[in-house]
Amino acid sequence: MNRASPRNMNTYRISGVPADWGCEQLQSFLNDQETVTDAEIESLAYENNSKSQVATATFSNSPSQLQYSCSWSIPIPRASNIKPNRKQYLTVGSDFHGFTTLYTPSSKDHKIDVIALSGLGGHAFGSFKEKDGSYMWLRDSLPYDLSSGTDNRPIARVMIYGYESTVAGSKSMQNLEDFATKFNASLQTIVNAIKIRPIILIGHSLGGLIIKQALISLSGSENKDDQKLIQAVYGVVFFGTPHHGMEIGSLIPMVGDGPNRFLIESLNYSNSQILTIQHRDFHKALGGKGDSEVFCFYETLQSPTAQQDKFGAWKMTGPDAILVTKSSAIHCRPWEDGAENICALNRTHSEMVKFKPNDSDYNIVKEKIKGLSRRALIARGLANDINNDKCNKFGHSANGPRCYKCGEFGHFANDLHCYKCGGYGHYANDVHCDKCGGIGHYANDPHCYKCHAYGHFAKECSMR
Template structure:
């Protein structure tokens, strides 16, 4: 059982493109929780590095005892989320796309970490939410069903802030899950959920289907032939929980490849010919800024987009340089639409919140390359306002 904060690298499969983080649950441990139920008793997260090229796998641990002698040492979940985020930031997590895998209480901690990361002012913490592509919940009680009462039935000699929290009497789980739904839907985070079908220790099904459903997009909880403890312990590589996790991680890895190209370049973003204006919104740059209450930005915005346009059209119609410019434009358009327009503008965010999202989700990630792929913040802004003029993006929710 984990008796202090823990962060360790489990394995790596080739050149890393995706960081996979495992977070254990109540009474769990960063190793024992993820040890297979088969006769070999293998630490199964290591299987991922043999199966998938481009993943780095990590284990997180935290004090999670349910016994009275530990109660006074426990942080609440908000405090623990900040504690874990600082561990991740200090260890360089956030530089690459992330997949988070949580069991039981670990899934709740994952959601609290994402909420804290998305709302804080620390850019290293913000990067963790910005880079999250997949969240996997194994028997996590999103709606606060029977977990607290069932654990107390199984182990009557306990006193824990975590267990009390899981009763949802305060409405904490409902509030947290609403925040996660809004964030995941706006940021386009793929969400996967599993629930057990067997009673734990013959007592009860701790997290049934209804409680295991986070209510995100098209997420449909998947039933697993296991109890609450064994659901995260596949006995062999053909077990559903393992092959399903691999399937979803492969999808994220494919997206990472499409986003950066196999050689790390931005070429594969290229799609539309941005030299031709879109028909979706024919307002010019000035009108769009006026409609968004940002007309004071027009002079600078117009200057920036003119510089990009002069260079863009100067490159000709069929050159490698233009292809790369189209790739940059596609990257800016996709990130702006997902994280700024859908995630903030359409939800009535303030100018400060929009600016922060633009910095974290568009400018910082696209300026993180080196050498031939390096882009300056000014170049990103030039591309952004060029896309506005070309009618591919807008700044108001009309």
């Protein structure tokens, strides 16, 4: 059987991959399934919990189990020499709802998290994929372009987040606040990690509004985990986000009197109270000038609008229009309205986040994200981080000590090294706290979320 051309192949997410499996073992397991033809593993990365992995894959022909369903669960046989435990499954799906990790660097190199959200009527993976191709820049390029200065090892975990945003025929009555609440709940898996890295958020269209609403909610919360999250977020990159509304004339006939009509109407240019309130509150969500950075890309190419054909199907064949104007796309924070924080892309609304290999527009976007990441490592790292002009890494000066044993800075090879956690200055049998990663105390000892010390609670903190 001839292999399908890339443009005709769908990408699927495979969840629940055992942590000790590699690409070859996963590919072999899938190809052993009766309905699978020529499975190709495109990525394999640890999920947020690090107990399992998630993959993206293509098949020459869609398995029959997925032709009438969006997911397929495959039991993983138990090894005969392992005592009974929870039954494991691989889940193959096409909706990509929730988080999907596209790339995870080694724990030693992992310095930053990048999370991307698609727009209205979009798809978490497909919206960022090359049109009529298999290339997906968030998976295939960005992780390798965000690297350390000396050895070019990737430093960023890259994730996408998916949600149900179908326009025509939707049965969902979710609004912006509902989307944001669920996104925040999903972000809690990041807080549960021993170490929280700086976060860069990427939002296309409606995805950008969800990010804004989520950050507003986090900033107003007194919950310590929410405060950790909002403090970790350093930068947001918006692509065609309708901060001040968008053209919805062709969308209203699509939704009719459906339950999602309120969501669509809340995106209108004319007097959207929701967007007005959001715009006001977002100014304060990430602190003042210098505490964070926001960058806005806007479209300059007209997009086809939705139109119903003679069979009743909705297709993008209507009159061309700019869906999100420049004034709406850059209507963000007042101190970030200069050329250093806004940029035009001569693309349609949907193609703003669809790049091909070696795309000149991707190079522009890449450099903006690289700059944000570099500055995030300074701003969200230690207060005395120094930009080392010798190796382009942070947290030490060029003439600082370097350990030839582990390659890290700030200590010598004869200092104590712990093989348990990879740190230095203590032994492996010293007490390790599973809660904050500190040494010399237990996880159930009092921890203060205000000053991040232990031995007292926040209400007793002198910084209160």
